[in-house]
Amino acid sequence: MGIAAVVALIGLSRGLVASWTAGMKSRGTEIVVHNMRGSLTPKPFPAATRDRIAHLPGVAATCMILVDLMSVENAELMIVSGREWGCFAWENLKVVSGRIPKDQMERAVLLGTTAADVLKKKVGDTVQIETEELTVVGIVEGGAFVENGSIILSLPLLQQITGNQDKISAIDVRVAAGTNDAEIRRLCEEMSRLIPEAHADPAGEHLAHTEGYRVINAMSWGTSLLAILVGVLGVTNTMLMSVFERRQEIAILLALGWKRSRIVRMILWESAMLGLLGGIIGVGLGVIGVHLMQAAPAIRGLLEPDLSFNLILMAVTIAVCVGVLSGFYPAWRSSRLTPSLALHG
Amino acid sequence: MDFQIREGEFVAIVGPSGSGKTTLLQMLGALDQPTAGTLKYRGKSLLDLPDPAAYRAHEIGFIFQAFHLLPTFTAIENVQIPMFENHQSRAARKTRALELLKAVGLEQRVNHFPAKLSGGERQRVAIARSLANSPSVLLADEPTGNLDSESAKHILDLITSLHFDRRMTRILITHDMSVASRASRAIQMKDGQVVFDGDPAKLPRHE
Numbered sequence: 001m002g003i004a005a006v007v008a009l010i011g012l013s014r015g016l017v018a019s020w021t022a023g024m025k026s027r028g029t030e031i032v033v034h035n036m037r038g039s040l041t042p043k044p045f046p047a048a049t050r051d052r053i054a055h056l057p058g059v060a061a062t063c064m065i066l067v068d069l070m071s072v073e074n075a076e077l078m079i080v081s082g083r084e085w086g087c088f089a090w091e092n093l094k095v096v097s098g099r100i101p102k103d104q105m106e107r108a109v110l111l112g113t114t115a116a117d118v119l120k121k122k123v124g125d126t127v128q129i130e131t132e133e134l135t136v137v138g139i140v141e142g143g144a145f146v147e148n149g150s151i152i153l154s155l156p157l158l159q160q161i162t163g164n165q166d167k168i169s170a171i172d173v174r175v176a177a178g179t180n181d182a183e184i185r186r187l188c189e190e191m192s193r194l195i196p197e198a199h200a201d202p203a204g205e206h207l208a209h210t211e212g213y214r215v216i217n218a219m220s221w222g223t224s225l226l227a228i229l230v231g232v233l234g235v236t237n238t239m240l241m242s243v244f245e246r247r248q249e250i251a252i253l254l255a256l257g258w259k260r261s262r263i264v265r266m267i268l269w270e271s272a273m274l275g276l277l278g279g280i281i282g283v284g285l286g287v288i289g290v291h292l293m294q295a296a297p298a299i300r301g302l303l304e305p306d307l308s309f310n311l312i313l314m315a316v317t318i319a320v321c322v323g324v325l326s327g328f329y330p331a332w333r334s335s336r337l338t339p340s341l342a343l344h345g
Numbered sequence: 346m347d348f349q350i351r352e353g354e355f356v357a358i359v360g361p362s363g364s365g366k367t368t369l370l371q372m373l374g375a376l377d378q379p380t381a382g383t384l385k386y387r388g389k390s391l392l393d394l395p396d397p398a399a400y401r402a403h404e405i406g407f408i409f410q411a412f413h414l415l416p417t418f419t420a421i422e423n424v425q426i427p428m429f430e431n432h433q434s435r436a437a438r439k440t441r442a443l444e445l446l447k448a449v450g451l452e453q454r455v456n457h458f459p460a461k462l463s464g465g466e467r468q469r470v471a472i473a474r475s476l477a478n479s480p481s482v483l484l485a486d487e488p489t490g491n492l493d494s495e496s497a498k499h500i501l502d503l504i505t506s507l508h509f510d511r512r513m514t515r516i517l518i519t520h521d522m523s524v525a526s527r528a529s530r531a532i533q534m535k536d537g538q539v540v541f542d543g544d545p546a547k548l549p550r551h552e
Binding site: 248249252253254255256257258259260262338339340 | 371374376377396398399401402403405407409413415426427429430474478
């Protein structure tokens, strides 16, 4: 269960960052200016902030965005993304059906394919955001999980609906062609100096730097470690029982000339194999759990779990380490057995 | 008690339950240590063995009354157990085990688990196991105690012939005077003391 918890919780928390990073990459964003250090939800800041960074050398294009997590009709949490009309963040959207809004004031929204599925909407239906009823004019494929799970509309419309006139929550920045990572970092530092009300980070890092993500990550690891600790106790108990039940067998091996070190290695090996088996089963349960959670209305379309090979490898490695760790005491106990036990019973 | 056993001797240790036979066997096999006195093997004290496990592996072959085969190991795997500390290749271990199982007439049962073998067959596997490292001494604790008379005779014949062929010293614990009579020397114990040491044919018939 500990390994299942690692796979599920860490997979989800890592998936949060990976999903949002993929979303930004699909929009061609290289730097994000935001104000979400203290929480996971972005805090609005003045739209005029953009004017102070747009002219910087190395900045090729900017796009103002107002994004929020909102309860929309039957969906508990949906990403609602208001984008500056005509900016590059509209370019990645491939229309699957319908069309793009005619202008920024048309009271219309686009739905990502997953969002349309979650809300059970098609072109021509209406969607209620706050008190406004907006027409779905198109279903779009955004090239990333988060984009597909979003409701997309023009920035002024969302500002009006949410009462955030002249406020934005992020500025997506594209840099000039040929700008390397070091230059991007330097640009981020310069932007952060110029705009104390917000912060600039390379795309993909901004979420990982937030307090909210750190809390989620810490809670995921905390819960996982607790589950792992329970696993250690469980495996230790299993191995102790095994050693107890096999004490005569171990005594026979000692009587037949096996060194105590070989007995210790044998128990540790068995314990590691038990951990490996538990790890494989745990990974399977974790993957199933993640897919069940992903189907839950509260999460669906919000994030894509990171069930990468690295995470699976890490989980199985933890399981084997737990196995070895749990085997130490039983192994030590078994090595203390006296070989003369072999002649009894 | 004070006695010596010469190399190649076949000694039967007899005596009633609680007389100390098994304790003596444990000490001879370095499974346990005496609280007083000394035990010497080829002139060296067993109390000062630097590596009792190596002594048990290379100098001693054990046969137990309850066979003590590992139930999850096949016959051929059980025979290989004492060879694990020899740094032999897996193939060499297997060849040696097969050779020993052939010697005890179990070449058709090498891949059988102990549960699928009769009592006599299990003890034959144990005899093969006791010869695995070509030890100098065989310590047998009631090797026929759990067997019917026919199997017991066969096992005794095997112990007599196989171990004699290999010039092993054989020390056998038994309650059975007919078994003791197969030995060249009998030591009778009572309350931890030797009360008879000599020709098995002259053993007192009461215990």
